[in-house]
Amino acid sequence: MKTTYLFVALVCFFCYSVLPVSAKSKKKTPVTEQKIALGVWDDVDKTASVDSIIRWMKPFDEAGIKNYYMCGSPEEVARYIEAAKFYPGAKVHAWMFTVNAPRDSAALAHPEWFDVNRVGYNSHEYDPYVKHYKWLSPSVPEARRYMKDKAASYAALEGLTSVHLDFIRYNDAVLGRRLQQYKFKIQQDTYRAEYDFGYHPAAIEKFKKQFGYSPLDLQAPWMSPEWLQFRLNEVSSLVNEIAGETHAKGKLLSAAVFPYPTRARMTVYQDWPTWKLDIVCPMNYQSFYSESLDWIPFSVENGLRETFHKNKYVSGLFVPDITAEELYQAAKLSIEAGADGVNFFNARALLKDGKLEAARRINQEFNL
Numbered sequence: 168m169k170t171t172y173l174f175v176a177l178v179c180f181f182c183y184s185v186l187p188v189s190a191k192s193k194k195k196t197p198v199t200e201q202k203i204a205l206g207v208w209d210d211v212d213k214t215a216s217v218d219s220i221i222r223w224m225k226p227f228d229e230a231g232i233k234n235y236y237m238c239g240s241p242e243e244v245a246r247y248i249e250a251a252k253f254y255p256g257a258k259v260h261a262w263m264f265t266v267n268a269p270r271d272s273a274a275l276a277h278p279e280w281f282d283v284n285r286v287g288y289n290s291h292e293y294d295p296y297v298k299h300y301k302w303l304s305p306s307v308p309e310a311r312r313y314m315k316d317k318a319a320s321y322a323a324l325e326g327l328t329s330v331h332l333d334f335i336r337y338n339d340a341v342l343g344r345r346l347q348q349y350k351f352k353i354q355q356d357t358y359r360a361e362y363d364f365g366y367h368p369a370a371i372e373k374f375k376k377q378f379g380y381s382p383l384d385l386q387a388p389w390m391s392p393e394w395l396q397f398r399l400n401e402v403s404s405l406v407n408e409i410a411g412e413t414h415a416k417g418k419l420l421s422a423a424v425f426p427y428p429t430r431a432r433m434t435v436y437q438d439w440p441t442w443k444l445d446i447v448c449p450m451n452y453q454s455f456y457s458e459s460l461d462w463i464p465f466s467v468e469n470g471l472r473e474t475f476h477k478n479k480y481v482s483g484l485f486v487p488d489i490t491a492e493e494l495y496q497a498a499k500l501s502i503e504a505g506a507d508g509v510n511f512f513n514a515r516a517l518l519k520d521g522k523l524e525a526a527r528r529i530n531q532e533f534n535l
Contacts, residue, residue: 198255198256201231201233201256201508201530201534202533203502203507203508203509203529203530203533203534204233204234204479204508204509205231205232205510205530205534206234206481206508206510206511207227207232207235207510207511207513207514207517208236208262208510208511208513208514209235209236209514210237210238210239210513211237211238211239211240211246211247213243217246217250218250220249221250221253223250224251224253224254224257226523227517227523228254229527230524230530231526231529231530231531231534233254233256233258234257234260234328234508234510235251235257235258235259235260236260236331236448236510237260237261238262238263238264238333241261244259244261244321244324244327245324247259248325248326251326252326258328259327259328260327260328260329260331260421261321261327261331262333263317263318263330263331263333264333264334265314265317265318265332265333265335266282266303266314266334266336266402267299267302267303267333267334268301268302268303269298269300269301271301273313274301274313275291277309277310278291278292279309280303280307280310281301281302281303281304281310281367282302282303282304282337282338282364282366282367283304283364283366283367284338284361285360285361285364285366285383285388286360286361287366288361290302290364295338295339295362296338296339296342296351296362302337302338302364304367304369306365306367306369306370306373306401307367314409315405315408315409318330318332318412318413319412319413322413322416322418327418328418328419329419329421329445329446330413330421331421331423331448332409332420332422332423335405335406335422335424336424336425336435336436336437337365337398337435337436338362338363339362339434339435340362340363340433340434340435341355341362341433341434342355342434343452343456343457344456345454345455345456345457346455348457363389365398365401365436370397370398370401371383373397374394378393382397395436399432399436399437400438403441403442406422406442406443406444407441407443410443410444411443414443419446420443420445420446421444421445421447421448422442422444422446422447423448423450423483424439424447424449425439425449425450426450426451426466427449427465427466427470428470429469440474447470447474447478447479447480448481448482449467449470449480449483450483450485451463451466451467451482451483451497451501452484452485452512453497454485454488455485460489460497460500463482463497463500464500464501467480467482467504467505467506468504468505471504471505479507479508480505480506480507481507481508481509482498482501482506482510483509483510483511484498484509484512486512486513486516486517486522490520491520491521491522492525494511494522494525495524495525495528498525498529499529502529502533509529
């Protein structure tokens with residue numbers, strides 16, 4: 168009888184050992200919410216299996232990273248949700264391009280949906296700065312519905328933590344100093360017409376019904392508080408409509424936004440303190456603006472001054488431009504200024520040059 172029991176036990180052990188990682192029992196350790204939420208942004212690996220994603224997540228999980236903001240189709244993001252089940256407390260957020268629609272065949276089939284700049288160029292044909300800037304107009308009802316339906320397709324994913332909106336704004340009317348000087352070699356000392364968007368005929372008609380004149384009737388429309396607020400409202404109302412539909416499906420809404428409210432309003436017509444977000448992720452990429460690390464707490468403090476922690480504030484850091492020690496300092500400065508978490512852009516860069524150790528140090532210092 169003992170021999171029989173021993174044989175059965177050995178068979179069971181062998182069967183368990185050859186199961187794929189994702190099929191084995193999940194860890195039973197208690198799950199506690201991180202005091203400081205740590206996360207990464209990255210593109211999905213379109214060909215990755217659930218098991219390979221589990222292996223990919225391992226070093227991040229060991230460093231204390233629990234939030235994965237993944238850019239891909241709903242089907243691709245679903246595999247990351249399945250893989251995250253292996254790690255207690257791991258959360259997946261579906262990172263989606265919203266107003267910007269490059270390589271989006273369904274949107275690109277409708278040129279009339281795309282925004283127009285002050286010169287009259289349509290973003291479907293005209294590329295401001297880079298080829299992958301293809302801006303939809305939030306004032307076109309059909310484009311607006313398309314963006315909301317896209318968000319809903321992610322919100323339907325079982326196990327998803329949040330729908331994460333990116334490019335939820337207009338084109339950059341003004342770039343950061345470093346991008347002007349070194350990347351694009353332009354001088355933006357005013358709001359140049361070719362970069363100033365929002366002038367779709369649908370938007371102009373809507374504005375005229377409200378105010379009785381077109382912004383194009385003004386000598387300097389970029390100086391008009393009414394025209395500025397109109398464009399801010401067009402994006403804000405879109406976000407808040409998405410928030411209502413997303414929350415109705417039991418999912419959170421998050422967004423990647425420009426660093427602090429004044430800069431966001433002035434440069435990309437983005438008024439994120441008014442948005443009904445659960446998580447806001449300001450991209451505190453100091454190198455884009457030729458600023459030092461001390462600029463990061465300035466940005467955090469100015470964001471929190473208007474939001475008062477009504478949502479979770481997660482400070483986004485640009486990993487490639489700084490050393491591992493500077494990354495640690497940037498994260499620490501964010502937290503000491505009041506941030507509820509830190510996101511690293513991107514996961515691939517975090518695995519290089521010992522930079523993942525910065526995340527590990529932050530996790531040990533603030534969460535353990």
